[in-house]
Amino acid sequence: MKTLLAGKKILFGISGSIAAYKAAEWVRELAKAEAEVTVVMTDAATRFVSGLTFASLSGRRVYTGMFEKDAGEDMTHISLAKESDLVVIAPATAQTLAKLAHGFADDLLSTLVLASNCKVLLFPAMNSNMYCHVATQANIAKLLEYGYEVIEPGQGKLACGDEGIGRLIDWQIAREKILSILAVQDLEGQTIVISAGPTWESFDPARLLSNRSSGKMGYALARVARRRGARVILVSGPSAIEPPPEVEVINVMSGEEMHKGMMAQYKSADIVVMAAAVSDYRPGKTMKQKVKKSNKSIEFELVPNPDILKKLGDKKKKANRPLLVGFAAESTEHIAEGRRKLKEKNLDLIVINDIIGKNTGFGTDTNQVSLIDRDYQLDKLPLLSKEECAEMIWDKVVKLLQ
Numbered sequence: 001m002k003t004l005l006a007g008k009k010i011l012f013g014i015s016g017s018i019a020a021y022k023a024a025e026w027v028r029e030l031a032k033a034e035a036e037v038t039v040v041m042t043d044a045a046t047r048f049v050s051g052l053t054f055a056s057l058s059g060r061r062v063y064t065g066m067f068e069k070d071a072g073e074d075m076t077h078i079s080l081a082k083e084s085d086l087v088v089i090a091p092a093t094a095q096t097l098a099k100l101a102h103g104f105a106d107d108l109l110s111t112l113v114l115a116s117n118c119k120v121l122l123f124p125a126m127n128s129n130m131y132c133h134v135a136t137q138a139n140i141a142k143l144l145e146y147g148y149e150v151i152e153p154g155q156g157k158l159a160c161g162d163e164g165i166g167r168l169i170d171w172q173i174a175r176e177k178i179l180s181i182l183a184v185q186d187l188e189g190q191t192i193v194i195s196a197g198p199t200w201e202s203f204d205p206a207r208l209l210s211n212r213s214s215g216k217m218g219y220a221l222a223r224v225a226r227r228r229g230a231r232v233i234l235v236s237g238p239s240a241i242e243p244p245p246e247v248e249v250i251n252v253m254s255g256e257e258m259h260k261g262m263m264a265q266y267k268s269a270d271i272v273v274m275a276a277a278v279s280d281y282r283p284g285k286t287m288k289q290k291v292k293k294s295n296k297s298i299e300f301e302l303v304p305n306p307d308i309l310k311k312l313g314d315k316k317k318k319a320n321r322p323l324l325v326g327f328a329a330e331s332t333e334h335i336a337e338g339r340r341k342l343k344e345k346n347l348d349l350i351v352i353n354d355i356i357g358k359n360t361g362f363g364t365d366t367n368q369v370s371l372i373d374r375d376y377q378l379d380k381l382p383l384l385s386k387e388e389c390a391e392m393i394w395d396k397v398v399k400l401l402q
């Protein structure tokens with residue numbers, strides 16, 4: 001499956017900030033995702049990083065000046081601007097922001113921006129005082145008014161030694177911004193509640209019962225739904241993964257906490273996805289003190305946790321909402337089990353996960369799932385990255401919404 005970036009023509013501007021070296025990673029990642037990246041550097045940018053770096057990473061000619069040799073023959077500024085699907089400037093200096101805010105066209109990059117008619121995404125990077133200066137803030141306000149997207153820089157230690165706002169944001173956040181601009185906003189207006197990760201059921205202060213879920217699938221669903229325009233609330237069991245940007249996260253620990261969290265959130269939801277691997281059982285009693293080691297066997301009683309999906313399905317019978325998506329982790333009889341759960345839990349869609357297949361299920365970056373919808377239509381998906389898998393699941397949900 002091709003990503004949203006494949007074949008997209010991205011005009012990538014680099015201006016003269018100390019953060020220019022970080023743009024190398026961005027260009028590399030975009031090119032890896034098969035975007036056609038054309039780099040344009042300001043004169044100041046070439047003082048920080050060589051054009052050769054970007055030519056090697058993008059596999060294309062790098063443009064540095066308006067009056068370069070042969071520039072006039074193909075009217076470079078017009079042709080590059082017209083062809084682009086998106087203009088990204090990273091890092092964007094105070095100087096470049098000022099130029100764009102005043103419509104200057106005294107170098108190739110600013111001329112290209114004026115000549116383009118696609119979305120322009122600006123990622124400022126500079127010293128905090130420069131960023132907070134009224135002149136820079138007034139320029140940003142003007143740029144926003146013109147319809148440019150200006151992404152607030154990150155906080156932290158800056159190259160000049162100061163601490164504060166002004167760092168070029170991380171690639172992962174930038175990637176989401178770029179993808180959300182390119183993505184069809186077909187989940188706009190939807191509030192989506194997604195559960196993810198495992199649960200921890202405590203025996204005593206040191207020991208617990210859990211499962212191998214990493215949260216990767218639920219987090220991928222949240223990231224992609226946000227990108228496609230939804231408001232996303234992620235109810236997450238313990239997970240080591242960084243939450244996706246612009247997603248509201250509610251952290252829970254046990255199955256009972258997950259139950260409470262989901263019951264509190266589902267009321268505002270248009271769509272609920274139960275991707276969490278909630279432990280079916282929990283210890284009947286949690287010891288206050290650590291159980292001492294001995295040579296004797298000990299027995300613990302396990303009691304069932306609430307079946308959150310079943311409860312949501314029962315509620316849906318009365319209200320006929322929200323649209324309900326369940327996950328089933330199966331090791332045998334996948335399809336038959338999936339059909340049974342779809343009906344029993346009153347779901348609109350079930351995603352069946354083969355947890356013993358190679359590269360699929362718990363903890364992996366890829367997944368191979370089958371989807372069964374409320375009309376019992378079966379779709380067997382190939383082995384995909386969890387993000388690609390999330391795209392296919394949302395495609396199906398969008399069809400069900402219609």
Ligand SMILES: Cc1cc2nc3c(=O)[nH]c(=O)nc-3n(C[C@H](O)[C@H](O)[C@H](O)COP(=O)(O)O)c2cc1C
Pocket residue numbers: 014015016017018019042043044045092093094095096097125126127130
């Ligand atoms: C070592 C050094 C680091 C700089 N870092 C930044 C920076 O991070 N952000 C910024 O706005 N300007 C920075 N500047 C100043 C710009 O390079 C300068 O304003 C230049 O005119 C920008 O031109 P351009 O926007 O056409 O690339 C730096 C200058 C030097 C010498």
